[in-house]
Amino acid sequence: MKVPERGKVGPVTPLTALGGTPISVWVERNSDAIVQRLGEHIALTATALGIGLAASIALSVLSLRFRWSYPVILGVAGALYVIPSLGAFAVLAPFSGLSFTTAVIPLATYTLLILIRNVVTGVDQVPAEVRESAIGMGFTRSRLLWQVELPLALPVVIAGLRVAAVTTIGLVTVTSLLGYGGLGYFILRGIQTPVPQPAPIIVGIVLSVVLAVVVDLVLWLTGRALTPWTRKAR
Amino acid sequence: MSILDQLGAWLSAPNRWSWTDPQGVPYRTVEHLRFSVLALLVAVILAVPLALWLAHYRRGAFAANAAVNIGRAIPSFGLIILFWFLASQWEVDTTFWPLLLALVALGLPPLFGNTYAGVVSLDETTIDAARGTGYREWQIMLRLELPLAMPVILAGMRVAFLQLVATVAIGAIVNDGGGLGRYVVDGFTLGASGNGELLGGGIAVVALALLCEGLFELIIRFATPRGLALQNARKSD
Numbered sequence: 001m002k003v004p005e006r007g008k009v010g011p012v013t014p015l016t017a018l019g020g021t022p023i024s025v026w027v028e029r030n031s032d033a034i035v036q037r038l039g040e041h042i043a044l045t046a047t048a049l050g051i052g053l054a055a056s057i058a059l060s061v062l063s064l065r066f067r068w069s070y071p072v073i074l075g076v077a078g079a080l081y082v083i084p085s086l087g088a089f090a091v092l093a094p095f096s097g098l099s100f101t102t103a104v105i106p107l108a109t110y111t112l113l114i115l116i117r118n119v120v121t122g123v124d125q126v127p128a129e130v131r132e133s134a135i136g137m138g139f140t141r142s143r144l145l146w147q148v149e150l151p152l153a154l155p156v157v158i159a160g161l162r163v164a165a166v167t168t169i170g171l172v173t174v175t176s177l178l179g180y181g182g183l184g185y186f187i188l189r190g191i192q193t194p195v196p197q198p199a200p201i202i203v204g205i206v207l208s209v210v211l212a213v214v215v216d217l218v219l220w221l222t223g224r225a226l227t228p229w230t231r232k233a234r
Numbered sequence: 235m236s237i238l239d240q241l242g243a244w245l246s247a248p249n250r251w252s253w254t255d256p257q258g259v260p261y262r263t264v265e266h267l268r269f270s271v272l273a274l275l276v277a278v279i280l281a282v283p284l285a286l287w288l289a290h291y292r293r294g295a296f297a298a299n300a301a302v303n304i305g306r307a308i309p310s311f312g313l314i315i316l317f318w319f320l321a322s323q324w325e326v327d328t329t330f331w332p333l334l335l336a337l338v339a340l341g342l343p344p345l346f347g348n349t350y351a352g353v354v355s356l357d358e359t360t361i362d363a364a365r366g367t368g369y370r371e372w373q374i375m376l377r378l379e380l381p382l383a384m385p386v387i388l389a390g391m392r393v394a395f396l397q398l399v400a401t402v403a404i405g406a407i408v409n410d411g412g413g414l415g416r417y418v419v420d421g422f423t424l425g426a427s428g429n430g431e432l433l434g435g436g437i438a439v440v441a442l443a444l445l446c447e448g449l450f451e452l453i454i455r456f457a458t459p460r461g462l463a464l465q466n467a468r469k470s471d
Contacts, residue, residue: 090436
């Protein structure tokens with residue numbers, strides 16, 4: 001004799017206020033995908049920030065060495081910053097395809113304005129007497145930059161890096177149009193299923209904000225650890 | 235067909251340069267700007283008076299700071315889709331309100347933050363002098379703090395507006411409109427055969443953003459009080 005199992009009769013989809021799969025159930029079912037997309041989000045952010053920071057330091061050194069180039073470099077970085085991410089992806093995609101490269105280039109160029117401005121400002125605010133004593137002690141120009149000026153500029157550079165990181169993490173979600181997107185993939189998928197699902201949309205947004213807050217915190221702590229003198233001064 | 239041939243074909247499609255056909259670049263440009271400007275106006279009306287008042291009485295500094303930081307962390311892309319989803323659930327119109335609300339929410343943080351910072355950073359002695367000569371508090375706010383903080387407020391408007399122009403384009407994902415973003419989203423959907431549309435739409439979006447930035451530069455130059463502009467010029471000498 002067969003007794004129908006409880007809970008298997010009829011449609012028993014538990015409904016949240018918004019309908020669709022409850023968030024906890026959805027997260028459980030998609031935990032592997034969430035971990036994978038989180039990794040993708042971090043990889044895109046880290047690559048973009050890495051490239052952006054390396055390029056920014058190089059361009060800042062150029063700006064500091066040849067002062068006249070600073071407004072030019074800042075102007076170009078400003079124009080790149082103005083370009084909407086969607087427009088940048090659209091212009092690149094026909095040439096470099098739906099690729100990691102297409103996703104990373106605009107993300108990296110966005111960081112340039114913030115980072116260059118902060119590196120140059122940070123180096124500029126190094127006290128003249130510090131610079132003079134270093135020169136007096138026989139520091140060469142490049143040693144002065146790498147061992148005195150850039151380390152002392154670190155608090156300002158880290159402040160810029162934090163803004164750049166948080167902005168980039170938000171922008172990564174747009175790359176879901178290229179098939180990437182990190183956590184943004186879930187946001188887009190929420191409306192691409194035949195019946196729109198709230199769970200992936202909410203999980204995507206919340207995790208993206210959480211990631212931004214965590215990365216911001218990590219960078220802040222790293223900055224504090226790297227610049228102990230800023231605390232001893234108090 | 236090469237990418238440039240595809241672009242050429244897209245550019246010369248019928249009605250591409252029409253002001254009245256949804257296929258037309260001018261039509262989509264107007265749609266794009268209409269949405270961006272409307273959202274900016276609503277955000278300015280909501281954020282600037284409130285921030286001015288709070289900053290005058292030095293209240294809510296923490297909230298101002300938090301608003302800016304949280305605003306930066308929330309992905310605009312997610313907000314648009316979430317609002318669209320909510321609208322579709324509550325069976326309200328999904329083409330206009332969700333996008334407008336998402337845009338206004340995105341415009342608020344830079345406007346609020348800059349207005350607050352601009353007012354707070356003004357020279358206390360100027361305010362005291364005005365108070366001494368008999369200015370009422372509301373007069374100080376409207377005749378002193380607002381114009382003196384105007385360059386900073388306008389800088390916030392510029393950040394907000396550029397963000398809005400960029401985000402309207404993203405709105406095309408959920409919405410029939412979406413201004414020039416329409417071409418980009420459609421181009422992505424078409425795959426390889428959409429390269430012309432993708433490139434054309436992308437260039438149009440980029441060009442619009444750069445033009446708006448240039449325009450704002452001019453507005454800021456004209457809207458800065460002359461005395462303030464002179465002062466700034468002297469400072470940078």
